[in-house]
Each structure stands twice: as structure tokens, then as C-alpha cells.
Amino acid sequence: MERLKDVGDRIGALDDRVAAIEHELHPNSGSSLRDTVDRVDARTAHLDKGP
Known part of the structure; x- marks a missing residue:
């Protein structure tokens, strides 16, 4: 029974x-x-467009 409690605790x-x-x-x-990834993407989007 203790083993089942341990498994339950680990799953929790x-x-x-x-x-x-x-x-x-x-x-x-x-x-x-x-949010951080979205901000970085927005800030670097212009790099894809080239000169």
C-alpha cells in the first residue's frame, strides 16, 4: 500500500x-x-526582409 502512495505522490x-x-x-x-519568444520574434522580423 505504501508503494501505491509513493507512485501517487510521484505522479502528483x-x-x-x-x-x-x-x-x-x-x-x-x-x-x-x-511572451518572450513573441517579443524576440517581433524585434527580429525585419531581419528576414533583407535590404
Whole structure:
């Protein structure tokens, strides 16, 4: 029974980690990784257009 509790605890911890990662993949007013990538993309878009 203790082993099942340990597995449940580990799954819960993994679920928390996945939720934190997923949170970074969506825009959220500027502080997510997604927001940062979007800002960098916007700032470098002119580099693709050439001279």
C-alpha cells in the first residue's frame, strides 16, 4: 500500500511540473516564455526582409 502512495505522490509531482511547463507556453501579460519568444520574434522580423 505504501508503494501505491509513493507512485501517487510521484505522479502528483510530475503533474505539477507539467502544469508549470504548460503555463510557460501560453501568453500571460508578458512574463511567460511564450511572451518572450513573441517579443524576440517581433524585434527580429525585419531581419528576414533583407535590404
